[in-house]
Amino acid sequence: MYIDTHVQLNFADYDSDRAMVIGNAKKAGVRQFVVPGVDHNSSRTAVLLARQHEGVVFAAVGFHPYEAPHNPDVSYIETLLKDEENKKYIVAVGECGLDYHEYKGEIAAGRKDVQQRLFEDQLTLARTYDKPVIIHCRDAFEDMFSVIARLPQPPRGVLHCFSGGLQDLRLAQELGLYMGVDGNVTYSKQLMTIVPHIPLSMLLLETDAPYLTPVPHRGDRNEPKYIPLIADHIAKLRNIPVADIMKATTENARALFSI
Ligand SMILES: [Zn+2]
Structure with missing residues (x-):
């Protein structure tokens, strides 16, 4: 079986057919799902979905860097983490991180210092509540590693949708972070050269659905049923049997998220 470790089943994209999307993924051998929050509402709905699909959907709660300019209330994440009733449904804090990607000459997620504070606050929460973190890092590896270096000890976690170079991979490995690989590995030349260097023991599979639909379905809405295409x-x-990818990534997901 496979685990999709990053799928936005909590987004409105699935409002009309969520149960069918989960059913079709299961038929394809994808049996468990980690659903991250990106803001207040999606964190709440991730937990609700985990309650509805106990043992199948697991929630992460957090604020994406795109929320940074809106001054989000991180204490809401703590409220969710604190609730004893949520304990078995919330397996991570995230997604959180840094996004310095520029749009029309400006960083779309706003000021770097504000993003860093939001990220750091969530790393602290993860530590307090002994949860791993799902890290979103885009065009910001240097600062991401600096923020982590300021912590008393590195977090347990995953660099979701890993987009770094070989040097970033080496640093992430030293910190013991996992690397999430998505459907863009089926069309990005850069990823095709990097991904074979990720040790199997640090590899996680994720779709990031509804985004990043793999070949040959590009242009359609992404779904967790496409995890086997990414594994293939x-x-x-890597020139190894797909069964090895399945076994390693499922074991890694279980170890990181305690599922
Ligand atoms: Zn992300």
């Missing part, structure tokens, strides 16, 4: 592609790149 990685197996071909």
Whole structure:
């Protein structure tokens, strides 16, 4: 079986057919799902979905860097984490991190210092509540590593949708972070060269659905049922049996998220 470790089943994209999307993924061998929050509402709905699909959907709660300019109330994440009733449904804090991607000459997620504070606050929460973190890092690896270096000890976690270079991979490995690989590995030349260097013991599979639909379905809404396409592609790149990818990534997901 496979686990999709990053899928936005909490987004409105699935409001009309969520149960069918989960059913079709299960038929494809994808049996468990980690659903991250990106803001107040999606964190809340991630927990609700985990309650509705106990043992199948697991929630993460957090604020994406895109929320940074809106001054989000991080104490809400703590409220969710604190609730004893939520304990078995919330497996991580996130997604959180840094996004310095520029749009029309400006960083879309706003001021770097504000993003860093929001990220750091959530790393602290993860530590307090002994949860791993799901880290979103885009065009910001240097500062991401600096924020982590300021912590008393590195977090347990995953660099979701890993987009770094070989040097970033080496640093992440030293910190013991996992690397999440998505459907863009089926069409990004850069990823095809990096992904074979990720040790199997640090590899996680994720779709980031509804985004990043893999070949040959590009242009359609992404779904967790496409995880096997990502696994197949990685197996071909590494020239190993796909069963090895399945076994390693499922074990890694279980170890990181305690599921
Ligand atoms: Zn992300």
